[in-house]
Amino acid sequence: MVLFAGVTDVVKWVQATSLETILEGMVEYLEADFRRWPAFEKAPRVASHSDVGVIELMPTSDGELYAFKYVNGHPANPLRGLQTVTAFGVLADVASGYPLLVAEMTVLTALRTAATSVLAAKYLARPDATTMALIGTGTQAExxxxxxxxxxxINTLRVFDTDPAAVAKLRRNLEPLGFEIHTAASAAEAVDGAHIVTTCTADKANATIVTADMVQPGQHLNAIGGDCPGKTELDATILVPGSVFVEFTPQTRIEGELQQVSPDFPVTELWNVITGDAAGRSSRDQITVFDSVGFAIEDFTMLRYLRDSIVGTAFARDIDLVVDPDDPKDLFGLVAGSNAPVPA
Amino acid sequence: MVLFAGVTDVVKWVQATSLETILEGMVEYLEADFRRWPAFEKAPRVASHSDVGVIELMPTSDGELYAFKYVNGHPANPLRGLQTVTAFGVLADVASGYPLLVAEMTVLTALRTAATSVLAAKYLARPDATTMALIGTGTQAExxxxxxxxxxxINTLRVFDTDPAAVAKLRRNLEPLGFEIHTAASAAEAVDGAHIVTTCTADKANATIVTADMVQPGQHLNAIGGDCPGKTELDATILVPGSVFVEFTPQTRIEGELQQVSPDFPVTELWNVITGDAAGRSSRDQITVFDSVGFAIEDFTMLRYLRDSIVGTAFARDIDLVVDPDDPKDLFGLVAGSNAPVPA
Incomplete structure (x- = not known):
């Protein structure tokens, strides 16, 4: 039997466990998998493009477990009341090739992006950071x-969005949780005085959400929204050799802020900082940039974490995705009813 | 909501509908999709290899529907009571990127391979064929x-397998259905006098199951078991220019009997025969070969057929693989419980 965790299961699991506990666990799992980054198979996304969006498969394996994520990106979906991005994923056993877990990953991807951001900031931001600018208060912001x-x-937020309703939504969601929230009138005002600047805007364009003159010494830029070809958020002059950290270089050059610089622009892969093989922040005043696009290994980690968390609990169900005939060579008997048991 | 068809659902659907009705429907759907072959996106399989097997993703799209199949191949699995090959697949809506159907495909792949074989034979075998040799009486044979x-x-079968238990299983399954079955003592005896020769052996090797001297004028060879690198079944000298028909040439050159001949060996793609743009059998005495490896479009067709067949019936269930918050931008509200409804 294969484990299934649908949206209801994942939401109930989060509510029963708390977001904080889960995010801490995810960061711990991510850190462990980033430390063994070379052990993973790394393949490009397998994309199917249409006029209105893209459907992608993102596979990876560590030799024991295999995972892939299915994810779409359809910018016009919200006009029809649908999500721009939905996702689900599968974890499988490399030794048998059998799937182990099928899970919703829309919620899980939102959590993994946040967990990856904070893992990077743990190594790259000033250790005494207390204030974060949040530019773009859409799905990812909370x-x-x-x-x-x-x-x-970090308990103090300086938030900005071009859509006042999105800011109101964020305040409604986060104020009851005790955050100190300052609504800024511009991106510049949000950035001013923040130790960490998170950009997570949705506009699919080469936008300049943060210009060079806004950025202050010592800030860590957590650039999430520049995550597909033709979609960037930072002024290219902010990208300075030695300051840019990425997940998987070949993918970030195509999808990230790196689109704006030359193909040989020097970058540091985050896993090298975590293992200690590369330097992170070099000085208190350095401006660091995490040019995040999201990589298959992070989704692998999420499925691994989810499975470890929900196996044997009420937050997962069994589904009969794999046949189990008495005689493995007699599939016909199973179909015809003579090679029982048909799985219940 | 996404439709789910597990093994139980598919088996019950087959039993309630009859294999015959379903195979006829599948051949009709396959024929329709082969006719519009150029409309499909064709990508290579995305394979993850390990010492003991392979896990593959096989995606395709016709611009309206997108599908992929997950399939493993683990030759040692039967020693542990597991299937060598298991599969499941997903059908999705290109316009929204949302998945529509998640289905088991182990049974479905067995049906699609048989349906594709008979579709090819309909165009390539002599129209008065009455007898088929079946070499290899494993999972696919019935x-x-x-x-x-x-x-x-075709009601008369001449069967051979190196494993007497596999032959006994086939007789046990098919004799009650009225087939006239002759058990041959060798592959040569099985081939002798047959109008169609189906090879579906499991041995992962460059084997020569059928040698050139066995083959008789006018026979159609339905070569199924030569379907991955290093696995072939036919004597290479049987492959004569003008006689070999394939699904998707680049893939068959890597996986099929074509492995044994030069990379520029001329072949005909089956869809061209079906549309009438290429000749099929050229004479009553020609020996034709369908060098079948299985292609993503056939799996797409199976998912399309399954969905059309089971939507709105008791043979499918809803699963909550995709989030559905009231406010598409407020995923956090859904997770936190304030952006109801959580899907039931």
């Missing part, structure tokens, strides 16, 4: 806020 | 027999 407070103690 | 009887009226 998860970022909770992750940064849980792991780094 | 499905081939039923498909060929249903669509082409």
């Amino acid at each position: 998860f970022q806020a909770i992750a940064f407070r849980t792991v780094l103690g | 499905f081939q027999a039923i498909a060929f009887r249903t669509v082409l009226g």
